[in-house]
Amino acid sequence: MPPNVLGHIGFSVAPWKRGNGYARQALNLMLGEARLQGLSYVELTVDPENIASQRVIAACDGVLIERFRKTAAYGFAESLRLRIELDH
Numbered sequence: 001m002p003p004n005v006l007g008h009i010g011f012s013v014a015p016w017k018r019g020n021g022y023a024r025q026a027l028n029l030m031l032g033e034a035r036l037q038g039l040s041y042v043e044l045t046v047d048p049e050n051i052a053s054q055r056v057i058a059a060c061d062g063v064l065i066e067r068f069r070k071t072a073a074y075g076f077a078e079s080l081r082l083r084i085e086l087d088h
């Protein structure tokens with residue numbers, strides 16, 4: 001991916017619809033699409049304080065790869081990189 005693209009998949013749920021399991025369902029559906037495209041894994045990045053997002057990714061078998069600093073364009077903010085392996 002180009003350096004300005006931090007992950008294969010991003011997600012957001014409208015505030016009034018959160019806490020219903022929709023993000024987890026949506027990410028699972030996207031993993032199916034990624035598999036169909038032939039990807040062997042996807043990577044996602046998440047802010048260390050974003051516990052809700054980390055739980056979504058963990059529920060989809062995401063594993064922490066590294067803690068890193070984003071590029072200057074993102075203010076060198078700290079971030080976590082997680083990977084979800086896709087079985088074929």
Ligand SMILES: CC(C)(COP(=O)(O)OP(=O)(O)OC[C@H]1O[C@@H](n2cnc3c(N)ncnc32)[C@H](O)[C@@H]1OP(=O)(O)O)[C@@H](O)C(=O)NCCC(=O)NCCS
Pocket residue numbers: 010011012013014017018019020021022023024025045046047050051052053055056059
């Ligand atoms: C992150 C986000 C997408 C989660 O959406 P959601 O539909 O509420 O998530 P789900 O209902 O599928 O919940 C998934 C898990 O997060 C947990 N969770 C939800 N909101 C939480 C919160 N505010 N604090 C801690 N945990 C939270 C749920 O309990 C659940 O965990 P569990 O499966 O262990 O019980 C949503 O909060 C959001 O849109 N945030 C702003 C955008 C964003 O941060 N996107 C991700 C960028 S990496």
